[in-house]
Amino acid sequence: MSLTLQQLISRLSFRQMQVFRAVYQQQGYGKGAESLGLTQPAVSSQIKKLESALGQPLFEYVGRKLYCTRAGERVAEHIDAIFEQVASLQSDLHRLEGKLSGELNLCAVSSAQYAVPHVLRGFLQQYPSVNVNLNIVNRTQAIERLNDNKEDLVIMGLVPNDRSLSSLPFLDNELIPVVPVHHPLATKTHIHPQQFLDAQLLSRESGSGNRLALEQHCQQQRLSLNVTMQFGSNDALKHAVLAGLGVAVLPRLSVLSELRLGQLVSPVIKGFPLRRSWCLVSPQGKHATPVTQAFLEYIQTNLKEIHQYFQSLDVV
The missing domain is CATH 3.40.190.290 (D-Maltodextrin-Binding Protein; domain 2)
Structure with a gap:
């Protein structure tokens, strides 16, 4: 079932996106969990919630190796853009205070x-x-x-x-x-x-x-x-x-x-x-x-x- 934009926004979280990014960059649930200081089950849970919200599998195992799906690659691109925008927002707010970050x-x-x-x-x-x-x-x-x-x-x-x-x-x-x-x-x-x-x-x-x-x-x-x-x-x-x-x-x-x-x-x-x-x-x-x-x-x-x-x- 396709979700409306409002429904999708209400089901997504920055934590899910942060966890996805870590697994994507580290190419594994275990290494992704280690980089965030989380347990592997906690990371798996966040990925499942994200996949449920998007209605698409983002990772798949072939043998013992983890691969990112085509949908996952697109998600990775958009999450990078979202995080860049958040960083830009933080920088703009700091500049309003006379700071640079x-x-x-x-x-x-x-x-x-x-x-x-x-x-x-x-x-x-x-x-x-x-x-x-x-x-x-x-x-x-x-x-x-x-x-x-x-x-x-x-x-x-x-x-x-x-x-x-x-x-x-x-x-x-x-x-x-x-x-x-x-x-x-x-x-x-x-x-x-x-x-x-x-x-x-x-x-x-x-x-x-x-x-x-x-x-x-x-x-x-x-x-x-x-x-x-x-x-x-x-x-x-x-x-x-x-x-x-x-x-x-x-x-x-x-x-x-x-x-x-x-x-x-x-x-x-x-x-x-x-x-x-x-x-x-x-x-x-x-x-x-x-x-x-x-x-x-x-x-x-x-x-x-x-x-x-x-x-x-x-x-x-």
Whole structure:
């Protein structure tokens, strides 16, 4: 029996929709219950009530695997839209009170993880009711998430130029040569770039922003890039240099402590540091939420202070 709109509204609840969303996102009743702090029978009960109200099965088991039905997929789309509207309502009401609230969903490439928390600190001091979700990924994953429009903003260095994107540079990313303190190059004053690159060069994996920047530099300067070992993160690369496995080019911010402690040395080499910028990136034309807009305005207003802060962290 089809229900009138009024009857349907009277039988639906936000709790049912919240439970459905958890089961849908976690792809299971047990994990959905765990994410909400509920028992599995309580979750099953809420789903049954929702299915009864809508007159459609939303999930089904094939073997032991839970699948969402076609009706369930449509329900998921509409529930996402409803929750977005509720979040927008909350944000609007807070703005009437002179406050700003809501979520800021960011994705940052791994080299930016040393900078982003410092930038967020000032923003959250100004807007304490904002909740930030920050995902740290590699460059390939960042581009995928940018294509899928999964975050409000993506923070990366080398911005793809083969698509329509909005980009706001906000901080220099200096890539510097580093060697272990007891390495023969640590005390040399005149080092040819190729001599450094031939000294057991360790590098990030192919496709990473840092690797691309180094490859572009070598191509421009007609230098030979001879990578002896590659690593999936800057931390792993840094510790490989500390262990004496070779030399590397790393973001300055990622090795500040080791430089201060004298565990690593950054020799003077012509052409270095490589200077890039971290940028706030989003698809062109993407609608900015009030929180996203406030974050962009905060960055633009405080660019000078942000640069000064990071300069104060640098090694003298």
